[in-house]
Amino acid sequence: MRVAVGSKNPAKINAVKDAFIDYPYYEIVSIDAESGVSDQPMSDEETIKGAVNRAIQAAERAEADIGIGLEGGVQQTPYGLMLCNWGALAVKGMEPIIAGGARIPLPEEIARQLLKGAELGPVMDEYAKKQNVRKNEGAVGIFTNGQINRSEMFTHVMKLLAGQYEYQRGQKEKTV
Numbered sequence: 001m002r003v004a005v006g007s008k009n010p011a012k013i014n015a016v017k018d019a020f021i022d023y024p025y026y027e028i029v030s031i032d033a034e035s036g037v038s039d040q041p042m043s044d045e046e047t048i049k050g051a052v053n054r055a056i057q058a059a060e061r062a063e064a065d066i067g068i069g070l071e072g073g074v075q076q077t078p079y080g081l082m083l084c085n086w087g088a089l090a091v092k093g094m095e096p097i098i099a100g101g102a103r104i105p106l107p108e109e110i111a112r113q114l115l116k117g118a119e120l121g122p123v124m125d126e127y128a129k130k131q132n133v134r135k136n137e138g139a140v141g142i143f144t145n146g147q148i149n150r151s152e153m154f155t156h157v158m159k160l161l162a163g164q165y166e167y168q169r170g171q172k173e174k175t176v
């Protein structure tokens with residue numbers, strides 16, 4: 001089985017590898033895929049769309065059995081601007097499967113910059129005085145004091161995707 005991840009970001013690729021660690025017969029490849037949404041998605045809906053587009057395109061471009069799209073964004077709520085993350089798993093002939101990641105509110109000073117049109121990646125680097133936060137611990141890692149990094153958060157999303165896929169396949173086999 002070939003699994004294509006629609007990103008070159010190591011935080012995302014490692015999350016997919018971790019989720020499939022007990023399944024050595026899954027070959028994981030990474031390939032650039034377009035999200036088709038803005039670089040900084042501003043809602044759950046836009047973030048999901050980005051994840052689904054990436055998953056479908058990754059499978060097509062890499063000629064893989066399964067395409068995975070992982071996308072980060074933010075969603076406005078009465079409790080502040082929330083960090084949101086979504087994943088999608090695409091298999092030809094099946095509705096894409098989606099799953100959401102853990103969410104935390106962003107501090108006011110970060111939220112303000114995003115609402116003015118800035119992207120979270122560079123804003124986080126400036127805030128943390130680090131380089132490539134998005135490829136390492138991520139905003140979630142910084143604001144949880146390292147308890148959950150971006151890759152761990154996406155590993156959880158991946159397990160939610162793979163588990164739903166297995167469940168749906170099991171249901172289908174029962175009906176045949």
Ligand SMILES: O=P(O)(O)OP(=O)(O)OP(=O)(O)OC[C@H]1O[C@@H](n2cnc3c(O)ncnc32)[C@H](O)[C@@H]1O
Binds near residue numbers: 119120124134141
């Ligand atoms: O190369 P790709 O796969 O595009 O990876 P990315 O890091 O740009 O990730 P996304 O496109 O999924 O994320 C959308 C935007 O949010 C930023 N972002 C999302 N989550 C983040 C996090 O935890 N830490 C820092 N930046 C984050 C990211 O840099 C983008 O500007």
Ligand SMILES: [Mg+2]
Binds near residue numbers: 039
């Ligand atoms: Mg991006």
